[in-house]
Each structure stands twice: as structure tokens, then as C-alpha cells.
Amino acid sequence: MKRVIYFFQFLFLTLQIYSVYGQLQPIYSKFKPLADLWGVTESEVPKLLAAEDNLVTANNLLTPLLNEKDFGGSYINVKANKIYINIMNISKKNEIIKNPKLKNYKDLLEFKQVSKSLYDLNDTFSKLINFAVQHNATDFILSHEYKVNNIVLYCYNKCQKNNDFINQAKNFGVIINYLENGDLFPSLDSKFKYRQNKRNNTNKDKRNLGIRLLGRDGMHNENDEEFNSMICSAGFLVRNESQILLTSAGHCTINGPFVEPPDDMSVDFLYLPWNSHNPVFLIGRMSKYSTAEFDKGYISLENDQLIAVPAIRNSDDPDFRELPIVGYLPLSTIGAYLCKSGYITHVTCGVLDSHQAVQCVRIQELNGTEYNCVDIWLANLIARKGDSGGPVFKFVLGEEGVSIVGMIIAGIIAENISAFHPTDVILRRDDGSLMDLIAVP
Ligand SMILES: *[C@@H]1O[C@H](CO)[C@@H](O)[C@H](O)[C@H]1NC(C)=O
Numbered sequence: 001m002k003r004v005i006y007f008f009q010f011l012f013l014t015l016q017i018y019s020v021y022g023q024l025q026p027i028y029s030k031f032k033p034l035a036d037l038w039g040v041t042e043s044e045v046p047k048l049l050a051a052e053d054n055l056v057t058a059n060n061l062l063t064p065l066l067n068e069k070d071f072g073g074s075y076i077n078v079k080a081n082k083i084y085i086n087i088m089n090i091s092k093k094n095e096i097i098k099n100p101k102l103k104n105y106k107d108l109l110e111f112k113q114v115s116k117s118l119y120d121l122n123d124t125f126s127k128l129i130n131f132a133v134q135h136n137a138t139d140f141i142l143s144h145e146y147k148v149n150n151i152v153l154y155c156y157n158k159c160q161k162n163n164d165f166i167n168q169a170k171n172f173g174v175i176i177n178y179l180e181n182g183d184l185f186p187s188l189d190s191k192f193k194y195r196q197n198k199r200n201n202t203n204k205d206k207r208n209l210g211i212r213l214l215g216r217d218g219m220h221n222e223n224d225e226e227f228n229s230m231i232c233s234a235g236f237l238v239r240n241e242s243q244i245l246l247t248s249a250g251h252c253t254i255n256g257p258f259v260e261p262p263d264d265m266s267v268d269f270l271y272l273p274w275n276s277h278n279p280v281f282l283i284g285r286m287s288k289y290s291t292a293e294f295d296k297g298y299i300s301l302e303n304d305q306l307i308a309v310p311a312i313r314n315s316d317d318p319d320f321r322e323l324p325i326v327g328y329l330p331l332s333t334i335g336a337y338l339c340k341s342g343y344i345t346h347v348t349c350g351v352l353d354s355h356q357a358v359q360c361v362r363i364q365e366l367n368g369t370e371y372n373c374v375d376i377w378l379a380n381l382i383a384r385k386g387d388s389g390g391p392v393f394k395f396v397l398g399e400e401g402v403s404i405v406g407m408i409i410a411g412i413i414a415e416n417i418s419a420f421h422p423t424d425v426i427l428r429r430d431d432g433s434l435m436d437l438i439a440v441p
Pocket residue numbers: 089090091092
């Protein structure tokens with residue numbers, strides 16, 4: 001554990017939480033968020049879920065056939081029941097259509113003439129990231145997006161300090177989205193200080209017998225007069241050796257309180273009851289976490305009165321208040337749907353936009369500033385400050401349960417875009433092996 005405290009640049013605006021959240025529609029049944037996404041009635045959702053399964057199967061067969069010089073990747077659209085194939089050299093079309101592997105899926109394929117190949121875009125992406133690192137460019141997300149056949153730059157603070165980088169991006173013809181300063185960095189003024197962990201002073205109430213802790217439940221670190229605490233969402237349960245841990249975002253440790261170095265840098269997390277900003281009892285400590293490279297952390301469960309359940313809270317749905325977790329799924333098809341549950345914005349669904357994106361933010365150590373880039377995936381999912389750590393999942397046809405596909409770590413409010421880590425990033429130990437995800441038996 002690096003003994004530095006990071007000043008994380010937040011992508012969320014507290015003040016917007018309530019105004020935007022107030023506009024969200026209540027959710028009345030399990031498929032309501034998917035019905036909203038696709039603009040259909042709930043009864044039509046299972047049919048579309050089956051259509052998506054079919055599109056994903058076909059896309060998995062298609063992907064190895066698309067070489068990176070002649071093609072610009074492919075993505076699905078469930079409503080249209082199509083796989084869109086970005087193609088540079090249209091004379092390669094027949095090779096795809098005539099391939100025997102795809103003979104059952106020909107009707108799904110739709111070719112789009114594009115000007116940039118996967119190779120070109122990947123090359124642009126790598127060059128821009130290298131340039132950004134060399135020039136200490138910061139406060140941006142760079143993303144390779146098949147749907148627009150381009151690299152997209154989301155630039156905070158209007159890229160004020162990144163002139164060279166912006167010019168370089170313009171030379172490469174990338175799409176630039178300038179984002180407002182105040183919209184994205186509410187905690188720019190927060191300061192860092194090592195603080196004594198106050199665990200011994202505050203004797204947390206353990207009398208709340210039988211409280212069920214679920215994915216997306218609210219969590220809080222300690223609060224005091226000088227520092228605002230962080231609200232985050234509970235992720236999912238994992239098993240490391242014999243220890244059960246609750247996942248969340250690593251940046252939830254901001255403002256500690258940490259134990260003074262060189263001691264343990266762990267941070268206590270408290271359970272935040274529904275509709276309350278008054279955390280009452282201890283979940284446990286996050287002692288293993290990172291904000292550099294990956295934004296993830298693991299909380300040990302130290303309160304016997306807390307019943308940790310492998311399920312996701314879906315309290316807006318009177319019939320399915322909990323969505324049991326049955327496992328996890330790899331996810332790679334651009335355009336495939338996914339849903340998230342967060343403490344602030346609850347369950348909403350969107351689609352995968354990019355599995356090749358990087359977020360670079362300025363990190364302030366106690367005695368200096370560093371630049372830090374994290375590999376992320378992007379989806380057009382609504383998220384707000386406080387949703388960080390919430391699980392990203394997909395419904396499983398024919399089962400009551402859901403499969404985990406990732407964990408929310410950030411969001412671009414103005415664009416309704418979320419950044420997340422796919423599940424394997426969260427499960428991966430330092431040595432590369434994977435922890436177990438805990439599912440319902
Ligand atoms: C397009 O593909 C065809 C068939 O492989 C090839 O003959 C032709 O040279 C290619 N055109 C370009 C511009 O790459």
C-alpha cells in the first residue's frame with residue numbers, strides 16, 4: 001500500500017444530485033428499467049433479451065473475422081435487431097457474408113462504410129495517451145467508440161491546462177466534448193490531511209439486529225467538523241481465501257480518516273440507511289484499496305449484526321426488492337445492454353459504449369502532484385456522486401437473478417455516461433489470480 005493519500009478529482013456534482021434525481025421516473029417492476037431503455041412495454045422485454053443473446057452469439061462469431069485494417073469493429077443494436085459492421089473496404093463484404101460460420105445470422109448483418117480502421121483508431125488512441133502522459137495532460141477521459149468510428153475526448157475544466165494535448169487531439173481529428181469546470185470537480189477545494197482513525201472514540205451502534213446489506217446500499221466514512229465524508233455505494237461480495245469482502249471504489253477512502261503513517265492506512269465504512277444521511281453503524285474497514293491504476297477497494301465485514309446478502313437492492317420495485325446475484329458474466333459486445341444500481345440513482349439501464357477508454361486525473365499527494373491514468377469502460381448509464389462502487393449487472397433470462405458485469409467508479413454527469421471496471425478487474429489479485437464472486441447457492 002503506497003503511503004500517500006490521493007486527491008481525487010471528482011466527476012460528480014453534489015448539487016445536481018437532487019435536481020436530476022427528482023426527474024427520474026420511479027421503477028415499478030423488474031424489467032421497467034429495460035423497458036425504459038428500449039422504449040417498449042415490459043412484456044416485450046423478454047423477447048428483446050432473447051434477441052440480444054442471439055446478436056451477441058453472432059457478434060462473437062463475427063469478431064475474429066474482422067481484421068483490423070479493413071474493418072472498424074462491430075456493434076449491436078437490439079431494437080433494430082442488427083449487428084453494424086464498420087467496413088473500410090466494401091469489397092471485403094462478401095467474405096463476411098459468405099462465411100459458413102455466419103450462415104444462420106446473415107439477416108442480422110448491416111455494413112457501414114467508414115473511413116477509419118480499428119488499426120488506425122487504436123494507433124491514434126495509443127499515441128494520444130502517450131502524448132498526454134509525456135505532457136502531464138490531465139482531467140480527461142479518452143475513449144475509442146465504434147459507434148462513431150472515432151476516438152472521443154471528454155475534457156474537464158474545458159481542457160484549460162491542456163493546450164498541447166487538445167491541439168494534438170485536433171490534429172488526429174478526434175471528437176472533443178468540452179465539459180464545464182464546476183460540473184465535474186465539486187471537491188476541487190477539499191484538502192488532504194492525515195487524521196487519526198477515530199474508531200475507538202465512536203462506539204458504533206451494533207444493536208440494529210438483522211440488517212441486510214446488499215449491493216448498492218449506501219456507505220459512509222467517518223465525518224467530522226473539518227472534513228466531509230464520502231457517500232458511496234456497496235458493490236458485491238467476494239471471497240479471498242476464507243475472508244468475505246465487500247467491494248467498492250478505492251476513491252471512497254478520500255478524507256479518511258486514516259491512521260497516521262507508518263501505521264495501517266485503513267478507513268472505516270458505516271452503513272447508511274435508506275433516505276438517511278446519518279450513518280449509524282459500522283460495516284468494517286477498507287484496508288486494501290487503490291486509486292492508481294485501478295479504482296477499487298475491499299471492505300472486511302466486521303459487524304456480526306450485519307447480514308451481507310449476495311443480492312442487489314432494487315427497492316423501487318415492490319415485487320422484486322432484491323435481485324439475487326447468480327454469478328458474473330464477461331461482457332464485450334459494444335451496444336449490449338447493462339444496468340447498474342447505485343445509492344443515489346438506483347437501478348437504471350444503458351448500453352456499452354467502449355471497452356477501450358482511459359481516465360486521467362490529477363492526484364495530489366501530501367507534498368506534491370502526480371498524474372494518474374486508469375483503464376476504464378464506458379456505458380451510457382446515469383450515475384451521480386454517491387453511486388461509485390455500485391454493481392453493474394445484466395438480467396438472466398429464465399431466472400430471478402442477475403449476473404454481475406462490473407462496478408461503477410465514476411460518471412460524466414452532463415453526458416449521462418458512467419465509467420466502470422469490468423468484474424475481472426475487481427476480482428483480480430495482485431498476482432493475477434482471481435478471487436471468487438459470492439453468488440446465491
Ligand atoms: C479492397 O479489397 C480488395 C479485395 O481484397 C483488394 O483487391 C483491394 O486492393 C482493396 N482496396 C483497398 C483500397 O485496400
